[in-house]
Structures are given as C-alpha cells and as structure tokens.
Amino acid sequence: MSAIIRLEQLSKSFDSLDVLRGISLDFESKEITSIIGQSGTGKSVLFKCMIGIMAPDEGRVFYKGKDLVEMSEEEKELVQRNFGYAFQDAALFDSMSVAENIAFPLREVLGIRNRREIRQRVREMLEWIELPDIGDKNPSELSGGMRKRVGVARALAIKPEILLFDEPTSGLDPVLGQTINDLVVRVNRELELTCILITHDIPAAFRISDKVAFLHQGEVIAQGPPREVIRSEHDMVRQFVENSFSSQEV
C-alpha cells in the first residue's frame, strides 16, 4: 500500500524554540494512525504543517506524491478539499449556529446548495456525535466537550479522504470518548477514510490504530504497528505505556 501522506524531514521553529526537528513519517491510505507524545512536543504544529495552514521551515509534505509546500495557493486549496480537520479547541465559528457550522464545509467545499440536503446531512452528523438537538444553539452555549464533538462533526461532514483529529477525546467522559473512538473506527471501516489522530488516550490509540507514531522533543522516537511500539525500549515510550496501562487496572 502506498502512503497517502508522506512527511520528509519536516522542521519548524518559533523564534528560538525548535518545535519540529526533522520529522519523517508515512501515513497509509485508509488506515488509522495515532500520534502520541507529551504536551507541547509539537503535535498540533505537525498537523498544521501537514494541512498547509502553517509553513514548515524545512522539509516536505507529500500528498499523493505532490509536494504541498511548493504548491501555489490555488493548488493547495484544491488539495485541502480532501482534508477534514477537527481542531484541538474546536475552532467553531462563533458567529454561526452549530448547524451552520456543520453546513459551512458542505456549502463551501462540496458546493451543495440544496437546503433540504444540507439540513439532512447536518442532522446525520449531529446524530453521529449523539447531540441531535443542538443544531440551533450557538457554540458559546455549549460545554467544552460538546464543542469538541461539533468540531469533529464539522470535519466529518464532507466525508473527506483524510481526517485529522486533534485530541478528539480529551475533555470527554470515558463513555463519550469511547463513542468518538467508535465513530473514528466506523468512518474508517465503512467509508474507508484515512484517519490520523493525536491522542493522549493510549489504550484506545493502541486498540484502534493500524499504526502509532511516538513524538518526543520534535522527533519521532518510535513508530509502527501498536504491538511493535508497545515493546519499544525507549524510556519515554515505556513510561507512557506503563503509566496509561497501570492506571487502567486500578
């Protein structure tokens, strides 16, 4: 299987802070890949470079063999249509209702004009995230976890080829977290979408992912199928794994 996204030696720094230091990673088509790592190691920055809203200092991002970094704005816009991005802090448009937020990519990316169709797809998305009755609410009236799920719904709405979820389950209770994880698995299996998630929920990541990549201090220190990564000798990885699994047994 060929990689749908390939990162080559991606580097990014802010002022004197080196956030990404030569990241090379492949993301396989139609698989679930989880990115794990400490807070502040640059996982969200990595996502932003991948989708082209932040320019890396060095390195390349290939989408199906085409370099995103070198592209003109117009070409990049076309590529971005294949992505869905659920932001860590949801980034909902606060001047619009929840339904309008979810309808936004349907209108702008897919160009759907038919109101009935839009309403139907918005309703479907709200059911997916188990919040069927909040369409008319404003994002500011929602709880943090609800906002996050609406962000996921907005990313999913166009059923894009590649989905980027930035910590979709953090801040959710375990039951809801499970619902979102199930949703990720479902869109991956049923719609055959490539899912890439950043998560701190290690057990879930190891359970649902085809591949796990471990980021530490701006570098990939372990990657591969969960059963390989779990046996990694790297200190950081071991700490992460041990802590998350021991806390589960309590």
Add this chain to the structure above:
Amino acid sequence: MICCRIVNRGQRHVWNHAQIVVILWNDKTGVRLIKPSKSVVARNFAIEKLEQTGRFVLFLGQVVRYTFKRPVRVRLYLEQMEKIGVDSVPIITLSSLAIGMIFALQMISFLQPFRAEIATGSAVALSMSREFAPVVTTLMLIAKNGSAMAAELGTMKVTEQLDAMETMSVEPIHYLVVPRVIASLVMFPMLTLLANVVGVLGAFLIATGAYELEAATYLAQMFRDLQPTDVYSGLIKAAVMGVIVSTICTYHGLHSLSGARGVGESSTHAVVASSVSILIADYLMATVMMAVMY
C-alpha cells in the same frame, strides 16, 4: 573608544533585523555599555514600518483580487451593510443633528454683527457637505464598526477560526474582509448623505426656530450657494474613507497577536491608524478637490 559591529539577534519588535550595536567601553573602569545608537534605532524603526507598509500593500492587492473572485456571497454583503449602514442611522443622525445645530449657533453669533446671519444656511450646507459630514461620519463609524471589525477578526484569529476557514478552502480575506470593505464603500457615502441632510436640517431649525430668520430667504440663499459638486465631493471622500477604514481595521484584526491582550491592542491600533489615515487622506483629497472640482 567606540567600535561598531553587526550582531544578529532574534528578538521581537524592532529588533528582528541584523542591527548595528555600538559598544562603548571606558578604558579606566572597564565598564562596557552595549546599546544601539539612536540612528540605528531610528533606522530599524523605519525598516519595520516599511515592512509593515509592504505587507499592507500586498494585503490591499489581495482584497482587490478577491473582490472579483467568485463566489460572490451576497448574503454576507447585506449582513455587513446592515451592521455598518442601517444600525448606524441613529448615531449618525444624532451626531450630525448636534453638529448642524451647534454650527448654526456659532455662525449666527459670528455673522450677526455684520447683519449677514442669513448666510448661515450656506455656510453650514457647504462645510457639512464638503467636510464635516464625511469626516464626522467616518470617525463615528471607526469608533462603532472599525474597532469591532478588528476585534472580531482578531478573536477569530486567536481562536483558530481563521485557520479552520482556510482548511475548508475559504480564504478569510474573501469571506470576511471583502464584504466589510464593499459594505463600507457603499454605506459610508449613504450615511454621509444622511448626515448632510440632518445637519442642514438642524441648522435650519436653530436659524428659523431660535433666531427667527426668514425661512424662505435662508433656504433660497442656501440652495443658490450649494452646488451639486459640493455634495458629490463629500460623498467621494466618504467612499474613499470607507475603504481606508475597513481595510486598515480588518488588516489589524487578521494580524492580531494571540490572547485577549493581542486582540485589544490590534483594535486600539486599528482605531488610531485609521483615524490618523482618514484625516491625512481628507487633507490630500481636499487639496486636490479644491483645485479641480470647486
């Protein structure tokens, strides 16, 4: 002893260019003072300003480009026209009425000794339509809408809403800036026209009500002296100022730094920069119009 060398320091603000630092040291005490000379500070400041200007010009280019790019989102245009135009009617009415009345009071007391108070109508109408209406309207709209534009876009920037928009192939300049600029281009002149009418009316009320000048003569003289070009010139000014204000304010919003403080600063800068700019622009336009129109 004074020696110069070039150091490169990656600090924010004025200091992000290679800069010359003058190192002074006193041979006796060995104390070393490292500080940039005044001329260097000034030069870096100038470079910074030039850079900013360059970025702003590029931004203007993009605004023009996206204005003619499809899709044209009529709903957003109308929304902004309502916000900038319709919602500003009360405040513009109130302020221009007050200005017309006060102006008339002052004019009458000034002209009375010469028995020329009947010219008040012409004086108010001319200066309102040429200068006061566009300038006062614009200043009011900067306070009411300009600061809000910067704050709104700034908040969207720091909460990643602009990033989100971009990932959905919508360019924030296209979706957010262009409707505001177009709405300002249309509504600033409309409100200026309103300010003209209301200001003149206010003056008329004072002149005929409080000072009992003869209405027919007052109006006859006013309409004899007031030329259509006086009104047009004011409207043209207002349109130009609308574009200046909306572009400066949205620019500051799009470039605000993170946090509540960043947003606050960007809207302060937006208000100051646009107020100063429209006053300068007004002077320049007045000079040109004096020469070619009146």
